[in-house]
Amino acid sequence: MTRQMTGAKMVVQALKDQGVDTVFGYPGGAVLPIYDEIFQQNDIRHILVRHEQAAIHAAEGYARSTGKPGVALVTSGPGATNAVTGLTDALLDSIPIVVLSGQVPTFMIGSDAFQEADTVGITRPCTKHNWLVKETDKLSSIMHQAFHVATSGRPGPVLVDIPKDVQFATGEYTAKPQAPVGHYQPQVKGDxxxxxxxxxxxxxxxxxxxxxxxxxxxxxxxxxxxxxxxxxxxxxxxxxxxxxxxxxxxxxxxxxxxxxxxxxxxxxxxxxxxxxxxxxxxxxxxxxxxxxxxxxxxxxxxxxxxxxxxxxxxxxxxxxxxxxxxxxxxxxxxxxxxxxxxxxxxxxxxxxxxxxxxxKVKCLTYKQSETVIKPQYALERLEALTKGRDRYITTEVGQHQMWAAQYLGFEDPNRWMTSGGLGTMGYGFPASVGVQVAHPEALVINVAGEASWLMNMQEMGTAVQFNLPVKQFILNNERLGMVRQWQQLLHGERYSQSWSEALPDFVKLAEAFGAKGIICKDPKDLDDAIMEMLEHDGPVIFDCLVEKHENCFPMIPSGEPHNKMLLGDAQATNAIAGKGAVLV
Amino acid sequence: MSALQIKKGSSKHSAYNLRPTFSDVQETHTITVLVENEPGVLARVIGLFSGRGYNIDSLTVAEVDHEGHLSRITIVTTGTPQVIEQIKAQLGRIVSVRDVHDLTAEGSSVERELALLKVASTGDKRVEALRLADIFRAQVVDSTLESFVFQLTGTPDKIDAFAELMRPLGLVQVARTGVAALARGKV
The missing domain is CATH 3.40.50.1220 (TPP-binding domain)
Incomplete structure (x- = not known):
């Protein structure tokens, strides 16, 4: 069955054919025809993010928590270049996402037009595959192929770059069953x-x-x-x-x-x-x-x-x-x-x-404190108070991420969203937005460090606009904790640029966005504060002031084998030497 | 916790030199890649080599099946056996790649390269250049009173040898196509 329609309509139709219910995006000049089509229908929900990088991470969060491909829509030029970090993140972690980008009209490609960038060139090494669509007649089959490639074999990100004239022009729509699947058919049965x-x-x-x-x-x-x-x-x-x-x-x-x-x-x-x-x-x-x-x-x-x-x-x-x-x-x-x-x-x-x-070594033992919240303790309490709930956890990148992996227990797949391969600070908050959109009733917590969290804090706007009750659990040590730890272990305790100065008042920040802010600094208040966070129906920023110089252990020092683990500060002296010092 | 006493500049070496048990013998392989002839496909292949730090000794590409939109890329590359295996696996991962064959590993093959060599000289040197060209079965495709352009087809070794001989006889320019190769036999 073929039908005549505009390229912009084809995009929306192909998304429907693929069973897509949500698109994360940000409009701009080169995608206006697609946004016009989105406006005129109700099957696909559009979540307006506040930065294109966040659109991609939100799509990743959606994909990881559902097993379905995530979809993002961005404009040409800066819209596409802002997507690059997210694409690379999804490539390294094998997350199926389909990114649609607008492009200047075909007759202007190569002329350094306004908001023109060589998007397929820039994203070639950070996608599993990408396409520049030059004819409207080919658009729908490329869209279907894009979903096939993103989700088959080792999953990964794909990008379809669609010039504005291709969106306006009319062509023949090829429905999903008729679309040629192409030659990409990875082997699934083992020898x-x-x-x-x-x-x-x-x-x-x-x-x-x-x-x-x-x-x-x-x-x-x-x-x-x-x-x-x-x-x-x-x-x-x-x-x-x-x-x-x-x-x-x-x-x-x-x-x-x-x-x-x-x-x-x-x-x-x-x-x-x-x-x-x-x-x-x-x-x-x-x-x-x-x-x-x-x-x-x-x-x-x-x-x-x-x-x-x-x-x-x-x-x-x-x-x-x-x-x-x-x-x-x-x-x-x-x-x-x-x-x-x-x-x-x-x-x-x-x-x-x-x-x-x-x-029996009990490698996760840490020194408890009566006066300061230890980050490990904060996570132990979070675990205890959320265990058994319909819970999804995202994280940013750094010490808090490793502690979350150590101290939280995961009973089921698709419940844990973290940037593993690329280690993208700023991943967790937008990912939590994507997870919450996919699971509106679930408890979604982003375990964050204050430095990572600030990298995509603009998404408070998204969370509030769409009433997404994501819980931002920030372990605030006023440091770039993992960087500080490595400077302590490797660089003679010279803490070059690894502290967070001029931090916002997170409670006021939450309130400025119309959300709830909670601050907690006393271990005795922690349980009540966490319960207050969990019971609030709406987005929360939880500013958990923790021990500033806690190190993340156990640790295999760089360049050492598994049996040379460091279990705590006492062992860490002279731990990393020689060749290990150049490893990241 | 006290500071770690790590000597300043204690290591300049890449950590990734800590590679284990794989052999470090360098091998040269000719790999033939059938690709869908679409925009950017060559960039994908070349980007793979530069992005992952593999060598390209030579690379040729041209459409070989107009109807089927297929091009053949022939790549000569050098690396350890493990790197060669990685190159093949990575090539196979590219969505527009139809198939990958390692002609060096898969039995005998024919390899040919075409070269154009400009030799500018007069007198005895000019005569000697022409005589050697005859021995190598090179053809003269352009001539002036002070120069020849020779066309030579053969294996890369043969072209290397001829170019070496021409150097003292006034070799001024060389253009080479890179290797085109096919497996011997029916399929």
């Missing part, structure tokens, strides 16, 4: 021979560990279910990257906690000491591996990843399995069950004894 090898390794392993990542979340809730089944049935311990939290429940008995630079002692030592590492949907990121030549030296490594380029990129895989996590886990379970559900029970029990010894 059965290698999967059988993995099953054999599972049957024999004496010190196995599951190391799971964002790929499990991206594969959908079914993959998390299969993972849980496999973990329960084998009794193997499981750890996860920052991106994978929630795939296996934090309350599960096989859960070791997060691994990596600020991961738990028992998780990192299990990775270091294991004889079988089963990587499911993670990519051996440098935050995870630490020093490569000393990374888990005695283990056989299986690596399940939908992206062939992740295999053998940094760590050599003994059992490489290219495929979708859900499909592969299904086959693993099927074959393992068919072969008699064997594991080396005796050895596994011994392995758990060892892990229990490591757990």
């Amino acid at each position: 059965l021979e290698t999967i059988t090898q993995l099953v054999e390794a599972i049957e024999k392993a004496e010190k196995p560990v599951f190391y799971t990542g964002g790929g499990v979340i991206n594969s959908g809730p079914g993959a998390s279910q299969l993972l849980r089944e496999l973990v329960e049935a084998t009794g193997f311990p499981i750890t996860s990257t920052l991106m994978g939290l929630g795939a296996y429940p934090a309350s599960g008995k096989a859960w070791l906690g997060m691994l990596g630079m600020h991961g738990l002692y028992e998780a990192n030592l299990a990775m270091h000491g294991c004889d079988l590492m089963i990587n499911i949907g993670a990519r051996f990121d440098d935050r995870i591996t630490g020093r490569l030549d000393a990374f888990s030296p005695r283990s056989k490594k299986a690596h399940i990843d939908i992206d062939p380029s992740s295999i053998n990129k940094v760590i050599k895989a003994d059992m490489p399995i290219v495929g979708d996590v859900g499909h592969v886990l299904e086959d693993v379970l099927k074959i393992w069950k068919a072969r008699g559900r064997k594991v080396n029970r005796e050895a596994i029990a011994k392995w758990w004894q060892q892990i229990e010894e490591w757990k």
Whole structure:
């Protein structure tokens, strides 16, 4: 079925065909025809952000919390360049988003026209794919292809750049079922021979560990279910990257906690000491591996990843399995069950004894204070007071992010939105907006640091306008905490530019936007203040004044392997030296 | 907590030199990439190489199937076996790439390059240049009383050798196409 319509109408029609209910955007000259079409319909809700970067992060929050692609609409030139950080963030964290940008009319491209930028050129390295649409007749099929590419294989951001004359001109609309899907069809089934090898390794392993990542979340809730089944049935311990939290429940008995630079002692030592590492949907990121030549030296490594380029990129895989996590886990379970559900029970029990010894270190212990709120304590209380609620957490980037990952427990996938790969300060607030739009009834909390939060604080306007009751839980140490920590550990305590001076009064700031502000500085008042935040129906800025010089531990110093973790300040003296000093 | 006593400037080296067990032998591979012929596709391929720090020794591109909108890009690249594997995997990830073949790894192939070489000289040198051109089966495609332009087709080695011989005989300019290559045999 084909129909004649304008390019602008096609954009809206294609979004409807794709089941899109929400678009995050900001209008401008080159997208006016599309905004005109948005005005004349009610199926798609437009959320007006206050900065294009926030539109992309909000779309990411929407996508991560729903499993559906997020959509953003921005104008040409500065609108598109402001989207670049968000696109790069989504690329590194494999988040499916579709960004539509306006462009100057085709006959003006290349003339340095007003608000012209080479958007496809600028965004080529920070998208999975992008298109410049030069003919209205091709617009609708490109739109459908854009959704296909964003959501298939390893998900990621795509951008469609639409010149203004293409939006005005009339062309033929191609409906979704008729649209050519193109040649992009990534492999989802894993190689059965290698999967059988993995099953054999599972049957024999004496010190196995599951190391799971964002790929499990991206594969959908079914993959998390299969993972849980496999973990329960084998009794193997499981750890996860920052991106994978929630795939296996934090309350599960096989859960070791997060691994990596600020991961738990028992998780990192299990990775270091294991004889079988089963990587499911993670990519051996440098935050995870630490020093490569000393990374888990005695283990056989299986690596399940939908992206062939992740295999053998940094760590050599003994059992490489290219495929979708859900499909592969299904086959693993099927074959393992068919072969008699064997594991080396005796050895596994011994392995758990060892892990229990490591757990006794209690690596998350911190020094409590009667007078000052410790950031860890603030998060412990937040966890205790929100446990069991329909809760979504976003974060900014820095110490608070690592503490949130350590002290909050995630029982389900899609409940934890954080900027892992790119480490984008300013991600959390707009992401919380996107999550709240997708889940209007849920409790959405952005755990923030004051410095990160200020980077996209203009989104208070969005939160208030759309009555989004997002809770901005700011651990305010008046410092760029992680930068300060590294300057303390690495740069002779010379705290170059890492303090937050001239901070706003956050309560007044909230009130100026028409929202509620709460300040808390006494540990004794904390519970009541948190309850006040939770009970308020509307956006809240919670200014939690915390200990200014708290360091985030445990920590693997740069350039060191997993078994050289620092557990606290006492151990940190002389921790990072030589080659490690150049690592970020 | 006391300050850490880290020596100033204790390391100038990139941390990523801490790479583990992969072999560091450099290999040269010819990779042939069939791509959809659409705007920006070459930029995607080249951007991949520059963005990830891979080498391009030579690169050729032209449309090979007008109906099917397909172009073939032939890339000669040098790297460790692990880097070569990464290059192939990364190329395969580009949405407009149809297929990637490593001709060096997948059995025998034919590789040809075309070069134009301008040699300006007179007297004995001019005669010698012409004699060597004959040995290499180069053709004269332009001539003045003081110069020749030779056209030579062959493997890159052969062209290197000829250019080396022409250098003392008045070589002034070289233009090379880069390698075009196909696997031998039926498919």
